[in-house]
Amino acid sequence: MGQEHLTGPGKPLRRMLETGRLHSFLLWGPPGSGKTTLARLLAQGVGKEMIALSAVNAGVKEIKEAVARAREVGGLVLFLDEIHRFNKSQQDALLPHVESGLLTLIGATTENPSFEVNPALRSRARVYVLKPLDEDAVRRVLERALGHPEGLEGVEAEPEALELVAQASLGDARRALSALEMAAQLGHGRVDVGAVKEALGSQTVVFDKEGEAFYDLISALHKSVRGNHPDAALYYFARMLEGGADPLYLARRLVRMAAEDVGLADPLALRLAVAARDTYEFLGSPEGELALAQLVVYLALAPKSNSVYVAWKKAQDLARQHPAAPVPLNLRNAPTGLMKQLGYGEAYAYYHDDPEGSFAQPYWPEGMRPAELYEASGEGWEERVRERLKSLRERFRKAEGSQPHRR
Template sequence: MEPKTRLAPLPERLRPKTLEEVVGQDHLTGPGKPLRRMLEVGRLQSLILWGPPGSGKTTLARLLAEGVGQEMLALSAVNAGVREIKEAVARAREVGGLVLFLDEIHRFNKSQQDALLPHVESGLLTLIGATTENPSFEVNPALRSRARVYVLRPLEPEEIRQLLERALQHPEGLLGVEAEPKALELLAQASMGDVRRALSALELAATLAGKITLESVKEGLGAGTLGLDKGGEHFYDLISALHKSVRGNHVDAALYYLARMLEGGVDPLYLARRLVRMAVEDIGLADPLALRLAVAAQQTYDFLGSPEGELALAELTIYLALAPKSNAVYVAWKKAQELARQHPDAPVPLHLRNAPTGLMKSLGYGKAYAYYHDDPEGSFAQAYLPEGLEGLTLYEATGEGWEERVRERLEALRRRFRKAKLGKD
């Protein structure tokens, strides 16, 4: 009897073949964005992809190497060392250069990272490092200076949902398998931005029940997630309740939902990311210390782990719930994004442009620019926004907390701009 052909796991079978199939990293792969530009010009530079598990680091590395027609050698820093680097260098010399994909690059010690330096600098090796840890702390400055860092973000639930539905329609996926919409919704939320986890759980759910149901999804996700749905609430209900309790200044409710999710097996670092978002979205400049404390709490948990580090998340939750609230920064940013989409080509005023060459100077670049420290009044009299957008107001500070001081400063500055413009006219 011949052995059955081993079927690759679903995440591997559905790994994107082109950049267009990649979901969730538009800030890197969209039109005009850095990774797409590299493929368009056919030239790959050394880089480090920093992002959470299942965000697409390995997929992007493969697509970049294939897109520029270079051979790629993949190593994991978990079990590779200087010997493997020497072998990669020897192979690169044979073929005239190659892409070295080094997963978990943060696990390489200083001497191992130093062994890469001369070959990355010479261009013999084009390094693509992947890490879930902050490269500022885990990658040597010398190596970091030779590789641009690109940050990948965890996928949003709607992006995960899109990939789950693709898996159910793909001939190499789970074509023909029935799925309950609520089951896909739970899976999209409970996978916490990790595509690999979502697709693996989807495949296991289909294997266990022959179709995708709420119960099979819970089994596919594993015991750590089951506690989130004991009372019938879905994962996203608890996240929503935590966020709205913090926004609504209800300290006790916020602590309860935080504890409930931690007890249910939610990744504490995922909760830390959500709390950081609350600090910038719902508090902003009403209390600038909120963001600093949020980042400190995330780093504290990362350093201590569970259960000690969970106390830092509890402290942060209490602080955020007590803090004055303002979404003025959030609203202003949304307006700025919309304005940028409506006026993507509005010319920068000539006096604000840099003039590094004689030709640019002769064209008026930088001419009559009023340097604030030398000419404050002239600085207020000159235009900053493109023609046609003058007088635009995006940010409006509230009277909450520290933002009351911001509002006073903002109003005083805008009065000076109006007065200087009237004097100029």
Template sequence: MRPRSLEEVVGQEHLTGPGKPLRRMLEAGRLSSFILWGPPGTGKTTLARLMAQGTGRGIVALSAVSAGVKDIKEAVAKAQEEDGLVLFLDEIHRFNKSQQDALLPHVESGLLTLIGATTENPSFEVNPALRSRARVYVLKPLDEAALLRLLRRALEHPEGLRVQGVQEKALELIARAAMGDARRALSALELTASLGEGQIDLEAAQEALGAGTLAMDKGGEYFYDLISALHKSVRGSHVDAALYYLARMLQGGADPLYLARRLVRMAVEDIGLADPNALRLATAAKEAYEFLGSPEGELALAELTLYLALAPKSNSAYVAWKAAQEAASAHPDAPIPMVLRNAPTGLMKDLGYGRGYAYYHDDPEGSFAQPYLPEALRGLELYQAAGEGWEEKVKERLERLRSRFRGQPPRRTP
């Protein structure tokens, strides 16, 4: 069922349509190095082969899973004999730095035209030097309409799947469950025909798909896209989106304790002092999951997600802490005011350590008049109270305190 021309390629019109990059390259007959980045089953290998064949260039296909520097040298020798060829390197992200470096001079000279394919972000997995010599084209997951066209083609093709009957709802279910992966869709179609004894019906399709697998690559870019979506939905107070992403990650096999840790982080970073109880509930939810396990403990994480999404938001502690770290880095040895220093020995007392310290409970006014910050940082104000939740209540008190430290009369609320 692999397409034999760009016209037969399903999806990726942003690359193969009229006036688009791959189409223009093919029509000009000039192939330059590029990397195809996209999810599995979106046509990376197919497009690479079509591009090489369409320009009449010889092609050597390697998989970075099993190939090494020796295979590269053999490809270079062949390219020298044929005055250049296309090297298709599948799973290019599997090549280590030295293997990728071995390609550089030959790609740069034009002896090898590199077409790489990867499911991983080239920004992280491909050397910058090699990446600068090859354009990166992003392939998108196939939508349901494209997958339906693909499935019908497999049933209508003279050499395609032979079946006795087809239910449209079964095809729609397979297209939806394939999650943008053409290979997964065709495999499910074949298994459905086998289980249905020549019939593509809904019951056989459901049996073929089973529980299915969710689109989440543990530790990969898509995994971090999901956790980013969860975090930003909580931060944005979108309760429904937050619950959806939590459920999607749990069903996709994410470690619940990893999610619990991230939720604790959200309680600290994004709710903060707007609701000090958020951190207590976050640690309690983590302990509840550890005690109950799955699936019962997942409800504690869902409850926490709801609470955090609904809570007032403040990142004032986060911002203040970053500013404090920057101040400490900029002034790592600023002298501590003498009045605040500890004086455990007679010599230190004689030197003035702690002299004149005003104990707040005995002398509140004097305590506000004495210096607390080093001279170089006098007047520094790191923490700015936000206007939501608990912080709204303490904002006025903070301003009164700072006015007294500045030696100004406290502001009165009208």
């Protein structure tokens, strides 16, 4: 069920079955999306022997045994579940046999192969991405199980109960089948909504806090805030909290969004972000989560500007290009008599006493071309200061033009 983008007419896995030729590939997808089933179907469909191993408890010894068997039968399919758990040397042991064609490797993983599978092995095996099953596909799997002699044939199930199982499975057919089986036991051969709820227990949204799903969600939250979409931002924020994310981690990310994406378009945003973090630390969960949710909405609705973020990157680049340019003497501090004799602080024009002289004095190190790093955006508070910035720079340029050339 599902995965029509790979199994439909003209699609890669269907073509392999029709031509009877398999190449090595990796199936990357969430639990219960059909990785093992597809591997078995493909091996059977092209008439090749398959050895199935799990990287959790297999090692180089088992790989050598599979290679020996492949030599006996002239090649076979090696299905390696959770291939991301093999270390580099174990993965390297597969390379020569995959490259020679002795082993046709089908690897299954829930983790991103870009990070977990060696580039050398990845280059010899195409990657096919499996999607979580939609609710309709899961429901059809459940209906098939109810009519299958090796499944739950004879068990009656209410349509509403099947819908609830399909919804709660989060696209995982294996989880759905386990829940259906338990509900059938609890209901003594009849599956109703009550039995399903008891079977499901207190399931919550779960993700691997160190895995890609976690960073996909935080990325979606950040981009929804940046894209001015409070509803989507709240949804992703709630998903992360329900999945067990540390609220203070989320608070820190929200403070970063206030500085990076709202910036000076709304200077109040950063203060509110820090206040929301402090509120959570004071109240804890669940009361403090409301303050963070309020912050999510505020940041999503706030005008956006990354002008300071961009200016800061430019300033860092400029500092690396000119790491030792001498500060003009007029801007230097002169706490000692010797420094004063050397000209430190000499001719410094104090703005409040001499505004025009302040504009005329040098601010950049000698030999450096003055740079305009910060550009005010047209959003929020920065829209009001843009004209002032333009006027200030014009005064600097005018004053600089009236001074002797210093470069």
